[in-house]
Amino acid sequence: MKKKASVAIALLAVLAVTSCSSAKDEPQVKNVIYLIGDGMGFGAVTSLLLAEDSVTGFEQAPVIGLNETCSANNYVTDSPAGGTALAAGVRTRNGYCGLDPEGNRLTTILHKAQAMGKKTGIVVNTTLTEATPAAFYAGVTSRGMTYEIAEQFTVSGVDVAIGSGLDHFISRPDSLDLTATLIDKGYDVYLNWSAVLNTPSDKFIGILPMADVHRQESGRKEAGAAAGHEVCLAARLASASEDAGASDLSEPTVYLQKASAKALETLSRDNDNGYFLMIESALIDGYGHNNDSEGMIAEMKEFDALLRQLVAYVDQHPETLLVVTADHETGGTWLNYTGYEVGGSSPVTMSYSTRGHSGVVVPIFAYGEGAEAFAGVMKNTDIPKKIEQLMK
Numbered sequence: 549m550k551k552k553a554s555v556a557i558a559l560l561a562v563l564a565v566t567s568c569s570s571a572k573d574e575p576q577v578k579n580v581i582y583l584i585g586d587g588m589g590f591g592a593v594t595s596l597l598l599a600e601d602s603v604t605g606f607e608q609a610p611v612i613g614l615n616e617t618c619s620a621n622n623y624v625t626d627s628p629a630g631g632t633a634l635a636a637g638v639r640t641r642n643g644y645c646g647l648d649p650e651g652n653r654l655t656t657i658l659h660k661a662q663a664m665g666k667k668t669g670i671v672v673n674t675t676l677t678e679a680t681p682a683a684f685y686a687g688v689t690s691r692g693m694t695y696e697i698a699e700q701f702t703v704s705g706v707d708v709a710i711g712s713g714l715d716h717f718i719s720r721p722d723s724l725d726l727t728a729t730l731i732d733k734g735y736d737v738y739l740n741w742s743a744v745l746n747t748p749s750d751k752f753i754g755i756l757p758m759a760d761v762h763r764q765e766s767g768r769k770e771a772g773a774a775a776g777h778e779v780c781l782a783a784r785l786a787s788a789s790e791d792a793g794a795s796d797l798s799e800p801t802v803y804l805q806k807a808s809a810k811a812l813e814t815l816s817r818d819n820d821n822g823y824f825l826m827i828e829s830a831l832i833d834g835y836g837h838n839n840d841s842e843g844m845i846a847e848m849k850e851f852d853a854l855l856r857q858l859v860a861y862v863d864q865h866p867e868t869l870l871v872v873t874a875d876h877e878t879g880g881t882w883l884n885y886t887g888y889e890v891g892g893s894s895p896v897t898m899s900y901s902t903r904g905h906s907g908v909v910v911p912i913f914a915y916g917e918g919a920e921a922f923a924g925v926m927k928n929t930d931i932p933k934k935i936e937q938l939m940k
């Protein structure tokens with residue numbers, strides 16, 4: 549009898565140790581940073597690796613996967629459908645953004661993070677209403693519906709967003725001033741870079757002139773700062789505050805790094821539940837469309853500076869997962885034989901097979917807590933599903 553009891557106790561002890569160790573092994577992902585390089589395929593990454601002598605952020609990522617980027621109706625996705633797959637885990641038809649192929653509104657990983665009590669943020673170096681960020685909070689049948697997208701942004705529930713595209717918020721056919729709507733909902737809204745950098749606010753939207761968020765013109769048509777924007781409420785409030793006159797500060801080459809650091813600082817302040825932050829580097833796509841090797845390399849170096857910064861951040865914040873991928877490849881970017889010598893005076897010059905998107909798989913790089921889940925070959929739709937499973 550005594551012996552049986554001691555065996556039972558020993559068994560219980562084994563079980564306790566086993567369950568303890570499995571709970572300990574399970575990733576504890578409190579914070580998620582989802583970094584999307586629009587159009588960033590293997591060619592773009594190759595151009596960086598060859599042009600950069602020091603160790604890149606990509607080389608520091610211990611986990612690498614492959615992402616099949618098809619949309620519901622095409623091997624080659626556009627940005628709205630590509631963004632929707634990465635945001636909501638559903639493939640939709642090209643053109644649709646945040647909707648399933650039947651036109652139903654989708655719940656995204658950003659919404660799911662909010663439902664878990666996490667703070668959420670969006671940082672982009674394009675308009676806040678562009679297809680990729682819109683896929684996380686809006687539902688429209690066309691990326692061109694920018695006024696509808698801006699209206700849906702006002703109910704996105706994000707705590708922090710920094711990007712461009714003021715036109716869509718104030719120069720509207722319906723004459724609404726959506727900066728006033730946002731202020732009404734408790735946001736601080738800033739229209740200049742120094743105000744964004746200096747704000748102590750826990751809940752703010754930065755809608756900056758395009759020149760502040762773009763390194764240089766990529767040749768794509770983008771909405772700039774609105775003419776006559778002083779009529780909107782955010783501008784009137786700024787002109788009455790101490791930030792007035794500081795709007796000439798512009799740092800487009802380090803914008804994404806600084807905006808991301810500001811968003812992380814804000815989202816993690818007094819926050820036990822964690823956060824979800826989506827960052828998009830949008831212009832890699834533009835250089836791919838333009839078949840501009842020099843521009844692509846410069847853009848990839850800036851992307852890499854951001855990536856290194858985020859890797860260092862995750863090292864300091866252990867419950868954080870960093871996932872890096874692309875919505876699709878752009879340009880059919882390749883490196884054909886040029887005869888140039890490695891390390892010689894001729895620059896790395898990429899080749900291109902299209903001025904559009906291509907359907908080849910794109911890389912996934914993962915770092916930090918739970919990163920192992922992103923090793924292997926997966927569909928674009930698997931990525932947000934895995935993030936959802938990991939978020940605690």
Ligand SMILES: [Zn+2]
Pocket residue numbers: 587627833834837878905
């Ligand atoms: Zn594109």
